[in-house]
Amino acid sequence: MSGSSLIPEHQLIFSPGLAATIGLEEAILLQHLQALFEHHSVQIRDNHAWLSVERDFLLRTLPFWDAEDLHRISRNLVDKGVLLIDSAPLHTTNRLLFAVNEPVQQTHTAPQPALQTAPTSSTPTTTAATTAATTATPQPAPPATPIRRSAGLLPIHWSPSEDMLQLLGLNHNIPRQFALDQLEDFIFYWRERGETSHAWENKFRQHVTANWRRHQQHQAESFQVPEKTTLDNSWRPSLDALEIMERGGIDRDFIDQSVPEFILYWRERGATPKVLNSKFIQHIRIQWAKYTSSLEHSTEPKxxxxxxxxxxxxxxxxxxxxxxxxxxxxxxxxxxxxxxxxxxxxxxxxxxxxxxxxxxxxxxxxxxxxxxxxxxxxRSSKTGRTRDRSLQDDLTDTSWAD
Known part of the structure; x- marks a missing residue:
């Protein structure tokens, strides 16, 4: 706030349309930096108007942000292709050297001729002095007039900024060399399409991160041992499958004897199951249940x-x-x-x-x-009955076996 309560501090004005296009924070900072061109001298370089401003000045005029915020928002403007920065990150330096990403056109005016005064005898010295002063005084150069530039094609020699390469490494763990290796394909692709953009660095970031994800997925798949899909006579279940079946109480000899039957079954069907081990475990469990049940309730005489x-x-x-x-x-x-x-x-x-x-x-x-x-x-009769069956008949009786 201003030191005097009667004089309010300078208000920040931003365009709602610009904020909807590039973001609210980006619109506030961009228009604040744009206003500095009206009160400071600029340096024309590479057809752009460059201006250097103190970081403390920005922190004082934008007190709701710190140095980290200023660095983040300014990098967003660079990624969107709106701003050019030729200084170190704001959280590590005291000055910001920037330019709005649009070429400048210097307006040249025709030189004014020196005043022509008829010479008189009474004022020859005055006339000569006036003429010399008029010709010796240099005319001030007209201010540089920015011209807003539309989105442009990707230059053939375009390259990402160093900050973008560091951002890819910090946020996505992408090696610097990997990012640079994608540059040739990136330039070739977008120049072939002939499209224009304000934010080529943002597109490059998306291109590199997508290729990095595919690269990591490919590496993960290369470490996986491909499961054997050809079902020939040499196929055997994996050690994990054998351990699962043995924990279920299935005899190992029974498992080994069932392998040829399993192979023959799937070969005659003319198709190979995608998951051979799972299919084999299911097959063995069914056959083992039938086998144990037949042992307990066999209908075959033995x-x-x-x-x-x-x-x-x-x-x-x-x-x-x-x-x-x-x-x-x-x-x-x-x-x-x-x-x-x-x-x-x-x-x-x-x-x-x-x-x-x-x-x-x-x-x-x-x-x-x-x-x-x-x-x-x-007891009732002294003449009792004799046995109806002899001992020989009892010993040779096998009627219980019928």
């Missing part, structure tokens, strides 16, 4: 083994039938020996053993009941 044991379901059925499990255990060796000697095959040994135990359990109760009845008859 001979009894030396160490065969009935399942727990058999003993549960015997308990529900009130048959002593120890009685069933005692019958097991005889059951195995008999069927091994007969060399017969059965579809379910559990059912056969259950029938065998029930038969002998019923027979045992019949004998006990018959013994009780015989004892009663002997």
């Amino acid at each position: 001979r009894i083994s030396d160490h065969w044991l009935p399942t727990e379901d058999v003993y549960d059925i015997l308990r529900m039938s009130h048959i002593d499990t120890e009685f069933a255990h005692a019958l097991l060796p005889e059951f195995i020996v008999y069927w091994k000697d007969s060399n017969q095959a059965q579809t379910s040994w559990n059912s056969k053993f259950l029938k065998h135990v029930k038969y002998h359990w019923a027979k045992r109760h019949q004998i006990e009941q018959a013994g009780t009845n015989n004892a009663g008859q002997q």
Whole structure:
């Protein structure tokens, strides 16, 4: 604020249309810098009007910004092609040397002739002095008149600024050499298209960052080991797939024996799955479930083994039938020996053993009941009945095996 409350500070004026085009902050700074040309002498260089201003002056007249803000906004103006800067970044230097990116045209006026005064005898000295003063006084040069320039084509020898290269390195980690390597293609592309622009540096930044992303993606893909897609006889599942299947309780020999079947299946279909390992895991899980189920509920007849044991379901059925499990255990060796000697095959040994135990359990109760009845008859009659069956018949009875 001004030191006097009666005199307000100088107001900042900006164009709403310009602010909508290049941004509010950029429009304020640009028009503030443009106003400095009216009160300071400029230097014409490369057909541009250059002006040097102190950074402290800008901070004092624009107190709502600091040096970092001034550097950021001025770089945005450079990227948009509106401003030219020929000084170090504002946060590292005390002066800003800039020019508006439009050529200047100097207006030349015809030299005025010296005053012609008729010589008289009375005033020869005065006339000569006046004439000498008129011819000796230099005429002030007319002010440079900026002419606003429209968007232009990309120059054939265009190159990005050093600040742009540093910006790409700081914000995107793009190496300087990589950015410079894209310059030739960038110039060739835009000159072939014949388009104009105010912000070639901004377009170059977009071009380099897009190519850098593609470059990184290509490098990431090059490190990936391509999965084998040709399904030939040498194909084998990966170690990760084998570990997953073995953790699921699948036997390794079963997996190895299933590989030829898997290969043949997909080759006959005339197509190769995109994810062979996933397909193979799915195939093995289905086949293993079928295999284990067939072992438990096989419909194929087979001979009894030396160490065969009935399942727990058999003993549960015997308990529900009130048959002593120890009685069933005692019958097991005889059951195995008999069927091994007969060399017969059965579809379910559990059912056969259950029938065998029930038969002998019923027979045992019949004998006990018959013994009780015989004892009663002997007490009532001294002439008791003899056995209806002989010991030879009991020893050779195999009706339980039918």
